[in-house]
Amino acid sequence: MEQQAPLYDISTLLRTTLKHNASDLHLVARSEPQIRIDGILVKLNLPILEKREIDKLCYTLLTDKQKKTLEEERELDFSIDLEDIGRFRVNYYYTMGSVAAAFRVITTKIPTLEGINAPSILKQLVTRRKGLILVTGPTGSGKTTTVAAMINEINQTQKKHILCIEDPIEYVHKGINALFSYRNVGEDTKTFNRALKSALREDPDIIFIGEMRNTETMEIALEAAETGHLVIGTLHTNSAAQTINRIVSSFEGTKQDQVRSQVAITIEGILSQILLPRVDGGRVAATEILVGTPAIRNLIRENKIHQINSQMMIGQTLTEMKTMAQSLDSLYQDRIISKEEYELASSVL
Incomplete structure (x- = not known):
């Protein structure tokens, strides 16, 4: 039967x-x-x-x-x-x-930076006129939600044209002060690369790239960030230093010095995050924050990426930078995450 x-x-x-x-x-x-x-x-x-x-x-x-x-x-x-x-x-x-x-x-409700307890420095970063802001982390770490909250902050406070290139489109913002153009890869455009090339002729102030997947996407994103656009993108990397190395190493050897210089010039901030179970239920984000200070830019330019973590720990009250190890320590000391989760997350740093 x-x-x-x-x-x-x-x-x-x-x-x-x-x-x-x-x-x-x-x-x-x-x-x-x-x-x-x-x-x-x-x-x-x-x-x-x-x-x-x-x-x-x-x-x-x-x-x-x-x-x-x-x-x-x-x-x-x-x-x-x-x-x-x-x-x-x-x-x-x-x-x-x-x-x-x-x-x-x-979630159909657009998140806010306050609502997701995002680091306060993000409010400053999204006011930059040009440059590169990256949100990184593994799949399912809340990158898209964080970016949506950043774009929401821009929408609330700035009259800008925001071009979103995603595969597929996730959060759809209603224009308050900003003008939104959405390009759904596969429907509105054939590829990320084609959409990005076209974007430079569409008069955007801000370009959001759903995922910087390949060398050509990274190359065009860096060019856009250099030429007067604020570019926000996501990457599947676990730390600020790893993110910079990932971008540079994506290019062939002869181009790496030039790309390193471009990253040093354009980088405004990198937020790396992971989601961990809370002891009282739900999940909480552990975050690492790099800000493009002159000292950080010099380390990138001179290919001293291994010194970035140490530099991030200097003058943190002024720069608002934070390492992932510090974020995990804080969550554990405040009894937000368990000892097991703390040790497991710390073991992969």
């Missing part, structure tokens, strides 16, 4: 995800649907999904064009805004011949 179709649909699963204040929903064949709560996967008390059921659930959200892309490319990124449910960033991919899905909840 043919197995009966599940008694739930994708809307029900997404509503359940939101009901539990989860950040993600995962649908993988031969497994129960699972959601991520405070960084931990939790199985829903539902039947195991088979390939046929996964296909039926997932394909209901796709256009014919998206179906074709998924089947040809074997993966697909997009965002959806479901009425009366919410907004989600979605990735479909194949695993062992079956479609699987990861849904990331996007």
